[in-house]
C-alpha cells in the first residue's frame with residue numbers, strides 16, 4: 001500500500017517535470033537562433049512529450065486521472081529548480097535547459113533504483129534517462145560551439 005502510494009506520487013512528479021520540459025523547449029522554438037537550433041529543440045519537445053505521455057498512461061492505468069498543469073513557466077521553473085530563473089533569450093535557453101536536464105537526471109537516477117521491482121517501468125526509466133543525457137550533451141555542445149558558455 002505504502003509502496004503503491006509512493007509510486008503514484010513519483011509518477012505524478014515525473015509527469016509534471018516532463019510537461020514542464022515540453023513547455024520550456026516549446027517556448028524556445030520562436031528563438032531567432034536558426035534552423036539547426038530550432039530543429040533540435042523541436043525534436044526535444046517531441047521526446048519530452050512522449051515521456052510525459054508515458055507517465056500519464058501509467059497513472060491512468062492505476063486509476064489516476066492525468067493532472068492539470070497550472071502556473072506560468074516562471075513559477076514552474078522556480079519550483080523545479082528552486083531559484084529564480086531567466087527564461088528568455090536564446091543565450092539562456094541552453095543554460096537553463098542543461099540545468100533542467102541535470103535536475104531530471106538526478107531524479108531519474110533515484111527513481112530507477114526504486115523501480116527495480118517493476119521491470120517495464122525500470123527499463124523505460126533507463127531509456128528516458130539516456131534521452132535526457134543526450135539532450136544535456138547536445139545543449140552543452142551547442143554552448144561550446146557558439147561560445148555561449
Ligand SMILES: [Fe+2]
Nearest residue numbers: 018021048051
Ligand atoms: Fe524527458
Ligand SMILES: [Fe+2]
Nearest residue numbers: 101131132135
Ligand atoms: Fe530531456
